[in-house]
Amino acid sequence: MMRGLRQVAVAVRSPEGEIVLHKEVLTPWRKRHPILALPLIRGSVTLVESMAIGFRMLNVSANIATGEKPEKGESWFAIAIGLLLFVLLFKVLPATAFKFLQPFVPNILFLNAIEGGIRMSIFLLYLGGISLLPDVRRLFEYHGAEHQVIHCYESGKELTPENAKAFPSAHPRCGTSFLLVTLVLSILIFALLGSTPTILDRVVRQLLLLPVVAGFSYELIRLAGKGGREKNLIGRIALFLTIPGIWLQGLTTRKAQDDQLEVAIASLHGALEDPADLIVP
Template sequence: MGNHLMVGGQAVIEGVMMRGPKLTATAVRDPAGRIQVETKDVHSISDRYPILKKPMLRGTVSLVESLVIGIRSLSYSAKMAGEEEEQLSDKEMAGTIIFALVLASILFIAIPTGAAKFFHFVTEDPFFLNLMEGFLRLAIFLAYIWGISRMKDIRRVFQYHGAEHKTIHCYEAGLPLTVENVQKFSRLHPRCGTNFLLIVMLVSIFVFAFLGWPNLAERIVSRIVLLPVVAGISYEIIRLAGRSENPIIQTAIKPGLWLQYLTTRPPQDDMVEVAIESLKAVLPPEEIREGTGEYRYPERMEAAAEDETEIGVPAAASVETAH
């Protein structure tokens, strides 16, 4: 990856959100065929409290911040794509996050730990019952991913997910960000959120296996309380996988890569165009100049106004930016 920035992203409705160290950008193709790009400064709580950047803590912080940024980007994309009239307010976004967390707790914590009681006919061993709970959770997760991947609208979002991965691969390879270059790369990426979620499921099996088998309420509470630990371990694994070429590590993350065959789809060229615009919007000017030639965002180029160049715009779409 050389000296390139660590960037990540997320597919949204008719677009892609990219996140760099200082900016997030959500690029969406609107009903008129134009690519609308909204950039926002990144304000991480870990910048105010550096201790939160420490291993095992940064995973939970990153997970919560990614959830907030992701929902905000989805709201913006729904508006730009013409599916919603207004973006979510802060109160509505908080309600959406709470609802999502409650639903996830029911689906991936309460249901599997409650259903594991049906294995009592096999054994009363707490370790075995906790393992069965973990495998039930994993099965529910895989069934959920498979189920949503069959939905027509979601398949289109998954195409944008593939465009996001291909574009990041191209950037990390140091090649100019063109549709032709991007399309040559794999739609699978080791730092994908799909990888992270699968690792969370696997890590939780081992962490929860040693908790004994108290009553249902205590089991649910213990799983929720230990989620930051599970997220912290999983985050460190995914960071290591993204940076290491160790064959053992690369083999260990292959199930997560295989799962991405469900959560990504080969993107169309116009989807790649959107992903490219999103990534360019979070790169510093010097990287855009070095990696992509002519393209530079005008609102970030006041200091180099004497060397202003025309924005590279896809033939079928214009680019509008907002901050």
């Protein structure tokens, strides 16, 4: 899947071996409501919008690949299960550990760091575990193909598998980097909560602070992207801070094969094409 300024495209290799391209014209929420484009606000807005588009395009790609339509409500059930697991693994479990260790660790800042470390460990173990599955490894190869093709496009070279394969599979503006930056910043921002009376209270407060954390993370990733292109001081610093995210992409991306790069190139062409002649359903 590739997203341009005005449209999104998803390319899928069908069972017959052909590349099927699906495109949709987009009007970003920030364009409809200018207040959503303000710094810090735009981060959480972009995150929610990207997730909504991603789930929709995932359904489209599954339909093309299998030739079947999922039952109504099936996608929403999967989303609900995913959100529930997120809250349990990344909020409830670390918060429970926080309350359990509180009598033994009097320093609240250090206790917050332990809680953040537990959250980070769960995240890394999850990524490491699923990366061992063959289907997920192939998915990560397609993830790498997206990045290699974007690198190729940003370098000004012709979009061909031969040119794209020379580029790395990691990219500083990747969502993986965003997730890692969010996890690190959450340790600092959640430290402001201090001690909380109950586990539920702690989980609720952290969920309420998530838009703030996402806002700061988005701005940092945005600066890192500018730093890579414009070579300014602030951007270079932001780019340096996202280096751990690049390392983490060693888990979530793989060097792609030529057939995968062909799919990514088709998707990028679709996302960048002038959408004036397209009809939005």
